[in-house]
Amino acid sequence: MSIPFWCVFISALLIYVARMPVAKAMKEQGGYNNHLPRQQQAQLTGFGARAVAAHQNCFEAFILFAVGVLMAHTTQTQGWLIDSLAIIFVITRVIYLLCYWGDLAWQRSLVWLIGLVCSLLLMISPTFRTVLL
Numbered sequence: 001m002s003i004p005f006w007c008v009f010i011s012a013l014l015i016y017v018a019r020m021p022v023a024k025a026m027k028e029q030g031g032y033n034n035h036l037p038r039q040q041q042a043q044l045t046g047f048g049a050r051a052v053a054a055h056q057n058c059f060e061a062f063i064l065f066a067v068g069v070l071m072a073h074t075t076q077t078q079g080w081l082i083d084s085l086a087i088i089f090v091i092t093r094v095i096y097l098l099c100y101w102g103d104l105a106w107q108r109s110l111v112w113l114i115g116l117v118c119s120l121l122l123m124i125s126p127t128f129r130t131v132l133l
Contacts, residue, residue, distance in 0.1 A: 002078070004069045004122075007086035011065055014093050015058040021051035021101060047101065054100035058093070061115060065089050068122025075126035082125060089118040 001009075025048030026032045026040050033040040041052045065086075072082050092115035099108035 002073070003083040004072065004086035007090045008066050008069050010090050011058075011062050011093060014090075014097070015055070015062060018051070018055040018058045018097055022048065022055050025051055047103075050100050050103060054097050057096075057100075057112075061093060061096075061112075061119070064116070064119040065122070068119045068125075071123050072125045077125045082122065085118045085122050085125075089115050089122075092118070 022041060022044075023032060025044050026037070029040065029044065029048065041048075044052055069086060072078065092111045095111045096108055096115065099105075099111060
């Protein structure tokens with residue numbers, strides 16, 4: 001499996017890693033309500049609310065990244081730049097989660113932007129494919 005595909009796999013796992021603090025915060029709020037978990041999540045504050053937002057953002061970021069990797073793959077655009085963009089995306093997503101959980105707002109926004117740029121560059125990578133080959 002290629003490096004970008006491994007990065008897609010890791011990014012998918014990060015969605016569930018981001019969910020773990022949400023479950024912990026819900027348990028601390030008087031127990032995990034498995035009948036109405038979304039209602040309970042909406043009532044979280046502080047760290048719990050940030051954990052929910054970070055978890056939801058993982059879904060949003062994953063879609064663009066996976067599409068970018070697939071666009072590069074289906075057009076046979078590959079090489080060091082594609083691998084680097086995929087790796088940088090994963091690194092930024094890990095840092096993003098840590099910043100969100102730690103309430104580091106401007107740092108979180110910066111790493112989010114870097115991850116977004118990686119996804120967008122992967123999406124348009126077929127346009128500069130000849131440079132990469």
